[in-house]
Amino acid sequence: MASQNPIAAASAKFPKPADRTFQYGTAGFRMKAALLDSVVYRVGLLAALRSRKLNGQVIGVIITASHNPPDDNGVKLVDPMGEMLEQFWETYATILANAPSDQALVEAYDKLTADLKIDTAVQPRVIFARDTRASGLRLVSALVAALEASGTEYTDYKLLTTPQLHYITRCLNTKGTAYEYGEPTEQGYYEKTAASFKAATGHKKFNGPVTVDCANGVGGPKLRELIKYLPSPSEGGLEIKVVNDNVVEPERLNQQCGADFVKTNQRAPPSSHSTPLARCASLDGDADRLMYYFVDSDHGFHLLDGDRIATLAALFIGDLARNAGLGEKLKVGVVQTAYANGASTSYITQDLKLPVVCTPTGVKHLHHAATKFDVGVYFEANGHGTVVFSDVALKRINKYEPQSPAQSSSLNVLRALTALINQTVGDAFSDLLLVELILAHKSWGPKEWDLTYTDLPNRLGRIEVADRIIFKTTAAERKLESPPGVQAQIDGLVGKYKNGRSFARASGTEDAVRVYAEAATKGEADDLAAKVADVVKRAGV
Numbered sequence: 267m268a269s270q271n272p273i274a275a276a277s278a279k280f281p282k283p284a285d286r287t288f289q290y291g292t293a294g295f296r297m298k299a300a301l302l303d304s305v306v307y308r309v310g311l312l313a314a315l316r317s318r319k320l321n322g323q324v325i326g327v328i329i330t331a332s333h334n335p336p337d338d339n340g341v342k343l344v345d346p347m348g349e350m351l352e353q354f355w356e357t358y359a360t361i362l363a364n365a366p367s368d369q370a371l372v373e374a375y376d377k378l379t380a381d382l383k384i385d386t387a388v389q390p391r392v393i394f395a396r397d398t399r400a401s402g403l404r405l406v407s408a409l410v411a412a413l414e415a416s417g418t419e420y421t422d423y424k425l426l427t428t429p430q431l432h433y434i435t436r437c438l439n440t441k442g443t444a445y446e447y448g449e450p451t452e453q454g455y456y457e458k459t460a461a462s463f464k465a466a467t468g469h470k471k472f473n474g475p476v477t478v479d480c481a482n483g484v485g486g487p488k489l490r491e492l493i494k495y496l497p498s499p500s501e502g503g504l505e506i507k508v509v510n511d512n513v514v515e516p517e518r519l520n521q522q523c524g525a526d527f528v529k530t531n532q533r534a535p536p537s538s539h540s541t542p543l544a545r546c547a548s549l550d551g552d553a554d555r556l557m558y559y560f561v562d563s564d565h566g567f568h569l570l571d572g573d574r575i576a577t578l579a580a581l582f583i584g585d586l587a588r589n590a591g592l593g594e595k596l597k598v599g600v601v602q603t604a605y606a607n608g609a610s611t612s613y614i615t616q617d618l619k620l621p622v623v624c625t626p627t628g629v630k631h632l633h634h635a636a637t638k639f640d641v642g643v644y645f646e647a648n649g650h651g652t653v654v655f656s657d658v659a660l661k662r663i664n665k666y667e668p669q670s671p672a673q674s675s676s677l678n679v680l681r682a683l684t685a686l687i688n689q690t691v692g693d694a695f696s697d698l699l700l701v702e703l704i705l706a707h708k709s710w711g712p713k714e715w716d717l718t719y720t721d722l723p724n725r726l727g728r729i730e731v732a733d734r735i736i737f738k739t740t741a742a743e744r745k746l747e748s749p750p751g752v753q754a755q756i757d758g759l760v761g762k763y764k765n766g767r768s769f770a771r772a773s774g775t776e777d778a779v780r781v782y783a784e785a786a787t788k789g790e791a792d793d794l795a796a797k798v799a800d801v802v803k804r805a806g807v
């Protein structure tokens with residue numbers, strides 16, 4: 267009988283809103299927190315199934331809505347190696363989330379168990395954490411109800427940044443193997459990060475402090491914690507000034523601050539009192555994105571976004587590999603999306619002479635493409651990214667016998683970087699420390715970094731249409747194949763602008779079509795974006 271089934275009984279406490287259809291998208295499930303209880307309950311069930319299917323490996327669940335407003339929330343699953351949930355399982359998540367009743371949910375759960383040949387004797391294991399949103403605790407209780415109803419062993423890591431939970435998931439699943447990733451605790455994360463940062467920095471000097479805007483999210487308290495493990499400024503360590511770290515008033519999360527504010531508005535948070543050439547950085551609400559910026563007395567605000575972090579990392583790691591004597595043996599490549607500034611792509615191919623791959627939007631696509639290189643540097647322009655080292659690359663780096671003191675010192679830095687950089691997912695903390703140590707090694711300020719190439723002026727717009735699904739893309743989202751004829755119109759417009767490039771695609775996270783345009787001048791980029799937007803509007807009615 268349905269009422270005796272523990273899954274149905276617990277589900278009754280988290281009824282699905284009848285008028286809603288949910289979709290596990292690019293960022294998991296994300297929406298107004300008030301709508302999310304049934305979804306989180308069902309994601310808990312899916313986590314149990316996934317862990318059972320993978321022989322009891324630990325699955326991570328993170329409750330966060332990243333850069334979204336404070337009254338949103340979201341939930342995402344983390345696979346055993348700390349990667350995003352395998353794409354095929356997104357469909358199963360969507361099936362469970364949309365089962366119309368408690369009984370239908372049990373049937374869907376049982377059907378998945380049977381179809382996927384899941385051994386019900388396997389003990390599932392799940393870990394979870396949340397960001398600082400007010401709704402987090404309530405949603406945790408829905409998750410716990412699912413884990414208990416499905417007989418899952420679980421650990422609540424309470425408040426963590428998203429990348430910390432990815433790190434711990436990988437640590438737990440690699441413990442005792444040749445690929446052991448680290449201590450599966452928050453403290454283990456700080457210790458590994460701090461030790462490798464110290465080793466990679468050596469005796470290099472930091473030129474003044476970096477101010478970090480924490481979006482009033484979980485990054486604030488966690489960055490303060492990390493700082494305790496880093497060498498202090500009086501010992502020659504990096505001075506990190508933490509700002510926008512108010513988590514006592516959760517309604518301030520991502521408000522007038524944070525990485526998304528800075529990227530979208532192309533200006534510093536109003537609370538910033540930065541002096542010329544001082545390094546500033548902004549995290550997003552779950553600390554997996556990072557933006558840098560500075561002001562100078564001549565030109566005002568300069569944004570150093572994900573493209574800049576990618577190019578800086580690729581430049582530095584390419585040089586290190588060559589100087590260590592591993593230049594031929596480590597193929598470094600960069601992965602971007604169509605939103606990367608065209609000037610960054612030219613800089614990577616023409617100046618750094620490294621290959622660039624363009625993938626569709628969404629970190630999972632970039633991450634996957636990056637693993638095809640020995641050293642794959644991937645970043646979205648919005649500041650989410652990391653560097654992944656293949657197993658072969660790690661072996662080469664660890665086994666290589668340096669032939670000179672110069673090779674030895676480069677090799678040591680490279681080895682330290684493989685530990686510093688969070689290989690599971692973009693991590694604003696390890697990316698921040700990576701940028702800082704590169705600037706210290708090069709004796710660069712933000713201005714020298716900015717001068718490596720000049721961004722093409724660009725414009726990103728958002729257009730609401732009746733049905734965005736009709737906008738179908740090809741060529742890693744750079745061309746529209748439907749509606750018919752629209753791409754030809756866009757090509758016609760682009761051809762009229764010097765250095766013009768533009769594309770339109772349906773957003774995966776919002777009910778809108780995004781239009782991106784770049785051109786030789788700001789005026790032309792705006793003009794091109796407006797004309798392409800008109801084409802999209804006409805096609806979208």
Ligand SMILES: CC(=O)N[C@H]1[C@@H](OP(=O)(O)O)O[C@H](CO)[C@@H](O)[C@@H]1O
Binds near residue numbers: 292605627
């Ligand atoms: C132009 C842009 O910034 N798009 C973002 C946004 O995706 P859309 O599919 O464009 O809505 O959200 C994704 C998830 O956070 C992020 O990966 C991506 O970079």
Ligand SMILES: [Mg+2]
Binds near residue numbers: 333550551552553554
């Ligand atoms: Mg985020």
